Amino acid sequence: KYCTAIVLAAGSGKRMGTKVHKQYLLMGGKPVLYYSLRVFEDSRLIDEIILVCGAGEEDYCRQQIVKKYGISKVSKIIPGGAERYNSVWNGLQETREGYVYIHDGARPFVDEEMIERAYECVSEYHACVAGMPSKDTIKIADSDNMVTETPDRSNVWIVQTPQVFDTGLIKKAYAVLMEQEEISVTDDAMAAEQISGTSVRLFYGSYENIKITTPEDLDIADVFLKRKS
Template identity: 65%
Template sequence: MEKKYCTAIVLAAGQGRRMGTEVHKQYLLLGGRPVLYYSLHTFEASPLIDEIILVTGEGEEQYCKEEIVEKYGISKVKAILAGGAERYHSVWNGLCRMQKDGYVFVHDGARPFVDKDMIARAYEAVCAGKACVVGMPVKDTIKIADENGFVKETPKREELWMVQTPQVFDSELLRGAYAMLMRQAHIEVTDDAMVVEQMLNHPIQFVYGSYENIKITTPEDLEVAEVFAQKYFS
């Protein structure tokens, strides 16, 4: 089967308020390099990925171009553009700049530990069903609370997954779902899979990621990431 054209949209427009630093979390140093560098490098090295679209905070485009893309030779980055007020705005901006249809990998730039095997598993799944998300089964018991903070329900642990990125879709499918979403006045979505679920009711397959595929959100996350970085990048 002929390989489809694959675009990675890497989201780096977040302000990282929970990190408590003046520097946005995606630009903090991890192992001596910006957090954002690692996922870009992985997509650059993957033979499955043909182009990268980097979505940054408004006014940060030139910084990313000079200090990350050019400095570290990330040649697959074909566009660097500003994101929007919410995550879904940033994804939509990226979708509108894709050079060619095929498959699109949407990834959080604050997740530095995506790897080539994850990308390959996701590609195989999207070929089969047009939509998949990387994630891992939860380890802890999860309880649903009511509005007063009391336990309302305890779902079966074997049915629960932690959702990660990349989330991978047929590009026409995802663009169509987002086009429907952008026409709505009231929007509450937290990831791309939710857009496809709500707009198109299309089935989405889980693909194994890694428990180390963490999103760096708090100072504690950065400390854990430093430990992982010693194994991944030393």
């Protein structure tokens, strides 16, 4: 089936706290965003990439990333919105039928094997999400930091991207979501779970598939990069 990747790069990186948005910071001499684009570009399964960036950053992305590094599958560079789900929504408008891989541009360590595991998974389950078993015990707390619950660690997963769906299914779920007055989804699977009642299947991402979020993540990323080269 036709596979579109939506790569999200419209965030402002508040937790990173740098003037340059984190997806454009250099890692081994290239922007963070370059790495995930490269993996989707080189994937035998991906037909098209839609890049969602901050309004006003389109030219920078086109010249300094897409053209400079020859990412030929990028068919559109479009502006995102205030929240991640606004950016996803904008990206979804540009997709055609098939499967859609929604990926955080701030996760440079996605790889081809993950894209292939996702394809198998989405073919069978229609909605699936990269994740890994949590290494840490997770506690649920109330607003006073009092522990209210400790989920059984063997059932706890940390979710990542790509999150991969039948395009029609996720478009419908997001269309309903966007009509709601208060939107509280933090990932795409939540839209599928809550709105369309779809069961979402987890497939293995990797422990390296980190999201560059705070400054120490860049140090960790350097270690992973060096190990790869």
